[in-house]
Amino acid sequence: MSDLEIKNKIAESGLVNLDLSQLVPKGKRVGIDLKDFLFQELILKEKEFREKIAAINTDEYNDCYVYIFNSADAIVPLWAYFLITAKLTETAKKIVFGNREDLEVLLMHQAVQTYDFTDLMGKRVLVKGCSDQSIPENAYIELVEQLKPLVKSLMFGEACSNVPIFKN
Template sequence: MSEEFEIRNKVAENTSLVNFDLSSLMPKGKKIGIDLKNFLYEGLILREKDYREKIENINPEDYRDAYVYIYCSEDVIIPLWAYFLIAAKLTDTTKKVVFGNLEDLNVLLMHNAIKTYDYSELKDKRVLVKGCSDVDMPNNAYIELVEQLKPMVKSLMFGEACSNVPIFKN
C-alpha cells in the first residue's frame, strides 16, 4: 500500500494529549453488603445477646478480600458498638469495611485511590479525562481528580478527543 493511501490517526499522532481513564483507579474486587436488619429481633430491636451470637456465626472467609459495606434497610436505631462488633469480626479477611451503602463504599474507595495515585507522568501535560466508562463512577471522584491535577497539568479537558470540554489551562 502506498503511503499516500495509508490510513493514519492524525489526532493520536500529532497531539501531546494524555488520555486519563478515572475508572481505571477503581479498586477491583467483590463488594458485599451486610444489612443489619437480618440481625434484629423481630426486625425491630437489636438485642445484644442475639446480635453477638449472630456475629459469632459469621464466617469471615465468606468475605475474604472483599469490600464490605454495612447498612440497615430498616428505620431503627442501631447503637454504634454494633458496627464495631461486625467490623472486628471481618477486618482480618476483608480489604475494607465501611458503614454506609454501596455508593458510600465507592466514594471512599475512589477517594483513597485518587489520593494515593502517582500523577507524576501527567506533570506539565495536556490531560483529557475520559468521559464514558463502563464503571459507574461517583461524581465526587471527578472533583477530587481536578484538585489533584490542577496544580500540575498544563491543561485539563473532559470527554473524548473528538468532542471534549476544556476545564482549565495553566
C-alpha cells in the same frame, strides 16, 4: 500511487488520555444488613446479636469491600457496628457504614488521593467522559484538585469532542 499520507493528528498532539475507571479498585462488593442480626428485625438483644456476629463465616468476606447498613426501622447502638467491624476486619479489604454508593465514593476517594499522577506533569490531559463503569461524581472533582497543579491543560470528553477545563 498517491503521495498523500494520512496523519493521526490526535496521536501527534501529545494528548494523554486518562480513564478514571482504571482507578476503580477491583474486588467483590458485599452488603450486610443489620436487620438480619436483630430480634424480629426490630430489636437489638445484645446476647443474641453477639452470637449472630460470632457465627459469621468470615471466609465469605475474604478480600471483599463490605458496606454495613440498616434497612430496619430500628435504632442500633454504635457499638453494634464496632462488633461486626471487629469480626470482619481481618479478612475484608475495606469496611464502611452506608450503602453501596457510599462505599464506591470512599473507594474512589482513596484511589484518587493515593494515585501517583507525577507522570502527567506538564502534559495535556484528556479525562475520558464515557465509561462502562459508574464513577462517583466526587471522583472527578478530586481528580481536578490533584491535576490542577501538575498538568499543562485539562480537558473532559473524547478526543474528537472535548470540553476544555483549564490551561496552565
